Amino acid sequence: MLVFCNTKKNGGFSFFFFISMSWLGMAIMVVLLSSSTSAAVVSYDHRALLLDSQRRLLISGSIHYPRSTPEMWADLIQKSKEGGLDIIETYVFWNVHEPVQNQYNFEGRYDLVKFVKMVQAAGLYVHLRIGPYVCAEWNYGGFPLWLHFMPGIKFRTDNEPFESAMQKFTAKVVDIMKEAQLFASQGGPIILAQIENEYGNIDSAYGSAAKSYINWAASMATSLNTGVPWVMCQQPDAPDPIINTCNGFYCDQFTPNSAKKPKMWTENWSGWFLSFGGAVPHRPVEDLAFAVARFFQRGGTFQNYYMYHGGTNFGRTSGGPFIATSYDYDAPIDEYGLVRQPKWGHLRDLHKSIKLCEEVLTGTDPVLTSLGPNLEAHVYRLGSGKCAAFLANVGTQSDAMVTFNGNSYHLPAWSVSILPDCKNAVFNTAKITSQANHFEMEWLKPAFKLQSSQQVGDSLNVLQSDWSWVIEPVGISMSTAFTKLGLLEQINTTADESDYLWYSISMDVDKDEPFLSNGSQVSLHVSSLGHVLHAFINGEFAGRAIGNNGNVKVTMDKPITMRAGHNTIDLLSVTVGLQNYGAFFDTSGAGITGPVTLKGFKSGTVDLSSKQWTYQIGLKGEQSSLYGSEGTNDAPWVSGSELPKNRPMIWYKTNFDAPDGSDPVALDLTGLGKGQAWVNGQSIGRYWPTYIAPQSGCSDTCNYQGSYTSSKCQRNCGKPSQTLYHVPRAWTQPSGNTLVLFEEIGGDPNQISFAMRSFGSMCGHVSELHPAPVDAWDSRSEARAMSGPELRLECPSPGQVISSIKFASFGTPQGACGSFRQSKCSSNTALSIVQEACIGLRNCSLSVSIKKFGDPCKGVTKSLAIEAVCK
Ligand code: GAL
Numbered sequence: 001m002l003v004f005c006n007t008k009k010n011g012g013f014s015f016f017f018f019i020s021m022s023w024l025g026m027a028i029m030v031v032l033l034s035s036s037t038s039a040a041v042v043s044y045d046h047r048a049l050l051l052d053s054q055r056r057l058l059i060s061g062s063i064h065y066p067r068s069t070p071e072m073w074a075d076l077i078q079k080s081k082e083g084g085l086d087i088i089e090t091y092v093f094w095n096v097h098e099p100v101q102n103q104y105n106f107e108g109r110y111d112l113v114k115f116v117k118m119v120q121a122a123g124l125y126v127h128l129r130i131g132p133y134v135c136a137e138w139n140y141g142g143f144p145l146w147l148h149f150m151p152g153i154k155f156r157t158d159n160e161p162f163e164s165a166m167q168k169f170t171a172k173v174v175d176i177m178k179e180a181q182l183f184a185s186q187g188g189p190i191i192l193a194q195i196e197n198e199y200g201n202i203d204s205a206y207g208s209a210a211k212s213y214i215n216w217a218a219s220m221a222t223s224l225n226t227g228v229p230w231v232m233c234q235q236p237d238a239p240d241p242i243i244n245t246c247n248g249f250y251c252d253q254f255t256p257n258s259a260k261k262p263k264m265w266t267e268n269w270s271g272w273f274l275s276f277g278g279a280v281p282h283r284p285v286e287d288l289a290f291a292v293a294r295f296f297q298r299g300g301t302f303q304n305y306y307m308y309h310g311g312t313n314f315g316r317t318s319g320g321p322f323i324a325t326s327y328d329y330d331a332p333i334d335e336y337g338l339v340r341q342p343k344w345g346h347l348r349d350l351h352k353s354i355k356l357c358e359e360v361l362t363g364t365d366p367v368l369t370s371l372g373p374n375l376e377a378h379v380y381r382l383g384s385g386k387c388a389a390f391l392a393n394v395g396t397q398s399d400a401m402v403t404f405n406g407n408s409y410h411l412p413a414w415s416v417s418i419l420p421d422c423k424n425a426v427f428n429t430a431k432i433t434s435q436a437n438h439f440e441m442e443w444l445k446p447a448f449k450l451q452s453s454q455q456v457g458d459s460l461n462v463l464q465s466d467w468s469w470v471i472e473p474v475g476i477s478m479s480t481a482f483t484k485l486g487l488l489e490q491i492n493t494t495a496d497e498s499d500y501l502w503y504s505i506s507m508d509v510d511k512d513e514p515f516l517s518n519g520s521q522v523s524l525h526v527s528s529l530g531h532v533l534h535a536f537i538n539g540e541f542a543g544r545a546i547g548n549n550g551n552v553k554v555t556m557d558k559p560i561t562m563r564a565g566h567n568t569i570d571l572l573s574v575t576v577g578l579q580n581y582g583a584f585f586d587t588s589g590a591g592i593t594g595p596v597t598l599k600g601f602k603s604g605t606v607d608l609s610s611k612q613w614t615y616q617i618g619l620k621g622e623q624s625s626l627y628g629s630e631g632t633n634d635a636p637w638v639s640g641s642e643l644p645k646n647r648p649m650i651w652y653k654t655n656f657d658a659p660d661g662s663d664p665v666a667l668d669l670t671g672l673g674k675g676q677a678w679v680n681g682q683s684i685g686r687y688w689p690t691y692i693a694p695q696s697g698c699s700d701t702c703n704y705q706g707s708y709t710s711s712k713c714q715r716n717c718g719k720p721s722q723t724l725y726h727v728p729r730a731w732t733q734p735s736g737n738t739l740v741l742f743e744e745i746g747g748d749p750n751q752i753s754f755a756m757r758s759f760g761s762m763c764g765h766v767s768e769l770h771p772a773p774v775d776a777w778d779s780r781s782e783a784r785a786m787s788g789p790e791l792r793l794e795c796p797s798p799g800q801v802i803s804s805i806k807f808a809s810f811g812t813p814q815g816a817c818g819s820f821r822q823s824k825c826s827s828n829t830a831l832s833i834v835q836e837a838c839i840g841l842r843n844c845s846l847s848v849s850i851k852k853f854g855d856p857c858k859g860v861t862k863s864l865a866i867e868a869v870c871k
């Protein structure tokens with residue numbers, strides 16, 4: 001028997017209460033303090049996390065606060081709550097909070113206290129993953145660059161300088177949270193914290209020091225007395241009382257390292273991240289829901305979507321190399337903060353279904369019965385007789401009819417049905433009843449044109465003035481330049497203060513060199529650790545080499561033209577986000593480490609590698625803050641009728657009015673090459689619309705059946721990885737906004753435009769074999785048998801109503817939302833019935849039955865498909 005203690009202040013008295021837990025064994029007591037009436041005791045046992053001694057089945061989702069704006073947070077959190085989340089999970093990003101050692105920033109997008117309080121205000125909990133190594137496709141995995149320069153430091157191992165810095169930051173975050181009373185033990189929303197991140201994936205590279213580091217991290221974390229449990233993810237040897245948790249596309253096979261710990265899933269990847277040069281990842285919701293249901297089927301009690309809202313890598317925050325600016329992640333809430341349907345809705349229905357089983361699931365372990373090859377039933381049954389069951393078809397080929405407890409159930413391949421009473425299937429992971437929303441980009445063209453005031457329609461009204469520009473000098477232009485013998489590694493040189501490092505050298509060419517007269521050329525060879533290299537000879541562009549997410553190194557071999565006498569070779573090396581993953585990732589380096597050679601001279605190959613080079617960190621335009629919205633009069637901006645286009649190394653600026661309305665806004669930067677963009681001085685991120693995804697590797701039809709990998713079901717092959725860049729509404733005012741672009745490769749700013757994410761139409765497609773809506777679940781079993789499948793539609797905004805029905809068919813309609821078509825089997829009353837039930841209303845619901853629509857073809861399973869428009 002054993003015992004938990006919960007202290008609650010009650011009129012100045014503390015009291016304990018005890019619960020007995022017989023079969024589960026010792027529950028671990030995590031917290032015993034309370035200073036306010038609402039303080040919660042968070043503990044755990046084999047079966048679940050316990051909040052105030054109640055075992056809980058918890059659904060969590062990741063939202064990283066710096067990947068959106070504070071103005072977006074409340075809405076994102078509310079949509080998460082409506083989607084059925086109990087918990088918001090976030091990493092803490094050390095590099096943005098302590099950009100300079102001992103100088104902290106917890107303001108604006110980095111206002112962690114505000115974010116946590118907003119989650120609390122919505123009535124949700126927080127899982128705070130302090131790390132402070134976070135990976136997360138975040139620059140340098142979240143480490144500040146100054147850390148790299150601490151004498152004697154070695155990251156993520158048993159190393160005193162590292163451990164003391166890690167402890168200091170972790171304690172700082174814990175103190176800030178404690179001061180604001182944010183831990184559950186203080187009445188706050190934080191019920192869980194994480195130390196380190198997936199170290200177990202790479203710890204073998206650190207030898208025996210890995211073990212002592214992890215033990216140190218565990219005791220350091222617990223010594224901070226947060227009063228809530230700590231987890232380590234992907235750390236099979238996480239010492240007690242730390243809970244080791246699972247990350248991955250599936251975690252149903254995972255078991256924690258002790259029978260006293262619950263089975264928890266900290267990262268269920270809802271999609272995948274986008275790289276510049278990569279295709280756009282997509283994880284079908286049928287598979288995501290399958291993974292979640294399998295996890296709960298097999299004893300899981302906590303799962304977190306990574307990401308629930310991915311957001312945007314503003315500024316230079318993206319890791320990499322080559323992580324794109326969009327961190328949409330194909331998450332249930334899209335980059336712009338709009339619910340992605342049917343992903344969001346199908347998961348909401350899943351969460352409701354699982355929650356119906358909470359008491360039974362957390363009260364016992366499941367018992368497995370085979371229902372045939374690839375067919376499994378897991379039954380949870382309490383002494384009270386309460387029962388819940390999960391039926392799975394883990395086969396990838398064929399649907400099955402199974403018999404369970406004397407009833408038969410239709411199980412599509414790769415699906416799980418949930419039976420909260422062991423009898424009625426309330427949900428099947430492959431049967432989507434939620435509506436699909438179709439958002440369209442509405443292009444506001446032309447947004448920027450030199451003489452376009454008359455061309456821009458009134459309603460678009462985005463242009464205020466023409467472009468002005470500043471030519472960024474090629475090569476060395478700043479007094480901070482310095483010389484050094486040999487080639488310098490880039491990150492050690494720039495400390496990542498800029499993406500850019502100029503390597504310059506000059507050399508005299510003898511007028512007798514044969515290549516000057518015989519029309520041949522010299523060949524320039526440059527070897528670089530990455531990520532992008534632009535070469536200029538005598539101020540003229542001479543060549544470019546670009547790495548990719550798989551191979552970041554670049555090698556350039558280019559014929560170049562040199563002249564007799566003095567020549568300058570200016571090599572611009574560019575980083576595109578610093579490495580965030582892998583053992584010793586911090587030492588992977590970047591930039592031109594050589595050799596740099598010239599072939600074709602009389603004397604043979606000239607090796608410049610160990611010569612004297614001149615270095616310049618960053619651009620002149622960066623130094624003079626051309627991206628800022630201030631000081632426009634003093635700055636060297638030029639304007640005129642001849643806008644320079646398609647030339648490398650140039651800054652552009654214009655003013656614009658924000659597009660009307662409140663729909664999210666994006667800049668379509670098609671027409672530009674590569675660079676960075678700022679709106680009113682805020683960086684909206686690196687842009688690179690000319691980096692095209694590979695031609696192959698995508699599929700038009702995505703079969704969700706079978707194990708998912710990040711390269712399955714990709715989209716957008718052969719197209720630019722990212723053309724649209726989120727401009728948060730909060731960063732614009734109605735008029736007089738400044739847009740600054742730094743263009744590195746060359747492009748035409750006249751081609752860019754604004755685009756708005758606006759709602760197109762909504763669809764539903766529900767068959768007679770679908771379960772009744774989970775909302776209709778009635779605790780009285782006789783009522784359950786009465787209800788059947790329904791198709792429900794709701795306009796996304798409260799002010800809207802359904803204005804027209806674009807398509808309605810009951811029978812065997814084909815196709816997908818936007819391209820539904822009727823087949824021969826089609827009830828001729830469907831359209832009028834649907835119009836009657838829906839037009840003029842914000843939402844409507846239609847029973848999917850022959851009773852409602854008549855039977856257009858007997859003996860065939862029928863479905864109802866609708867596409868509707870809201871106004
Ligand atoms: C995990 C890591 C996350 C993120 C994810 C991929 O391994 O813990 O931080 O990088 O991979 O998106």
